[in-house]
Amino acid sequence: MALGAFGQASIERRARPSNKGPAMPSANLRVDTNLVLVPVTVNDELNHPITGLEKENFRIFDDKVEQTIASFSSEDEPIALGLVFDTSGSMRSALPQGRQAASQFLKISNPEDEFFLVEFNSSPRLTVPLTADTGTVSTEVLLTKSGGSTALIDALYLAIDEMHKSRKTKKAIVLFSDGGENNSRYTQHELDTLVKESDVLIYTVLVGGYDQDAGLMNRIAELTGAHMFAAASSDFPDIALKIAIELRNRYVLGYGPHDPPRDGRYHRIEVKLLPPRGLGKLRAHWRLGYYAPSD
Numbered sequence: 378m379a380l381g382a383f384g385q386a387s388i389e390r391r392a393r394p395s396n397k398g399p400a401m402p403s404a405n406l407r408v409d410t411n412l413v414l415v416p417v418t419v420n421d422e423l424n425h426p427i428t429g430l431e432k433e434n435f436r437i438f439d440d441k442v443e444q445t446i447a448s449f450s451s452e453d454e455p456i457a458l459g460l461v462f463d464t465s466g467s468m469r470s471a472l473p474q475g476r477q478a479a480s481q482f483l484k485i486s487n488p489e490d491e492f493f494l495v496e497f498n499s500s501p502r503l504t505v506p507l508t509a510d511t512g513t514v515s516t517e518v519l520l521t522k523s524g525g526s527t528a529l530i531d532a533l534y535l536a537i538d539e540m541h542k543s544r545k546t547k548k549a550i551v552l553f554s555d556g557g558e559n560n561s562r563y564t565q566h567e568l569d570t571l572v573k574e575s576d577v578l579i580y581t582v583l584v585g586g587y588d589q590d591a592g593l594m595n596r597i598a599e600l601t602g603a604h605m606f607a608a609a610s611s612d613f614p615d616i617a618l619k620i621a622i623e624l625r626n627r628y629v630l631g632y633g634p635h636d637p638p639r640d641g642r643y644h645r646i647e648v649k650l651l652p653p654r655g656l657g658k659l660r661a662h663w664r665l666g667y668y669a670p671s672d
Contacts, residue, residue: 412447413439416547416578416602417628417648417663424606424619426626427659430652435661438647439634448631455489456624457507457543458482459536459577460514462521463554463584465498469523471584471610475553478582478613479518482551483511485621493539494518497532498525499560507542529554530561530568533579533597540577549578549603549624553613556583556594565593569600573643574668578603580620584610602664641671 415437419427432449460479464472483492492514494505504517529552536550558565572579580603581594591607598605606616630648645666652659 411633412631413634413646413667414448415630415632415646415648415663417630417661418602418623418626419628419650419659419661420623421656422658422660426619426623427652427656428626430628432630434651434653435628435630436649436651437630437632438649439632440644441647442635444632444634446630446632449628451626451628453487453625454547455487455491455545457491457540457545457548458486458624459493459495459540459550460518461495461497461532461536461550461552461554462518463498463527463529463532463552463557464496464521464523464525465527465557466524467527467555467557468553468584471553471555471613472521472523474610474613476518476521478553478617480515481614481617482621483515485618486511491543491545493536495532495536495539496521497528497535498523500528501532501535503535503539507539526560527554527557528560528562529556529558529593530563530565533568534563534571537571537575537577540575547624547627548576549580549620551617551620552579552581552594552597553584554581554594555585556591558593568597572597572600573666575601576664577601578624578664581605582613582616583607599662600665602662604662639670641669643668 421427432446437444462475491507491509493507494514494517496502496504505514540548579597579601581598583591583594583605595605608616643666648661648663650659650661
């Protein structure tokens with residue numbers, strides 16, 4: 378959702394955060410149009426993206442109040458994509474398939490797309506900064522080695538910070554991990570706040586299927602309007618293709634809230650589908666809310 382500016386989210390090694398917490402980026406409705414833009418993806422029961430829907434097939438609600446859809450588009454725009462790879466010791470056997478997944482994203486990229494690569498184990502590192510050079514990303518992915526513990530939350534902080542440098546309107550991060558978290562300086566609560574205030578979709582790919590670590594991975598994805606894939610590492614390339622196709626087939630719904638709120642609160646969004654007959658059961662994914670500006 379296009380909701381304004383961001384602050385800094387640097388990743389420096391620091392002491393455990395106090396209750397006060399770090400300064401978080403602000404996010405406001407775009408003051409030029411006062412329009413809330415909500416990216417929506419629609420899938421069938423097999424997670425295949427559904428294209429060809431019209432504005433009449435959607436209803437949108439802001440804090441349970443139905444809104445008038447003022448703008449509607451489904452155009453394929455250039456993408457800024459961040460690949461975030463868990464290279465901790467527990468991911469050793471999954472790295473070959475992770476490399477194949479990265480190659481799948483790069484194969485179907487457009488010339489205007491941008492990419493970056495973050496790898497993490499005991500700490501995160503920006504291996505390839507934001508670039509349109511897919512060859513650089515491909516080379517670095519091939520050099521990936523595993524070992525160490527897992528700083529998953531810190532890695533996402535670093536990835537979101539790097540994403541702020543892109544001017545693309547379509548932004549996504551794909552996180553490959555077994556879901557473990559045992560070495561971050563930032564907390565899950567701080568991550569939740571940062572994710573809510575960003576305009577980045579975060580797809581998560583949970584290695585090994587559902588287990589006790591699925592909760593964090595699923596929550597991160599759902600907060601942004603994306604979703605989690607739980608799979609064996611051998612499924613990585615196929616999942617990468619599905620995500621790439623889905624990113625290029627998003628709908629964007631725009632509305633001007635009735636009595637535009639300026640209360641600084643988090644407002645929840647709900648999207649309902651009115652699909653044409655014959656399409657079966659469909660599921661929509663969207664960002665769950667936004668922070669309104671405050672006077």
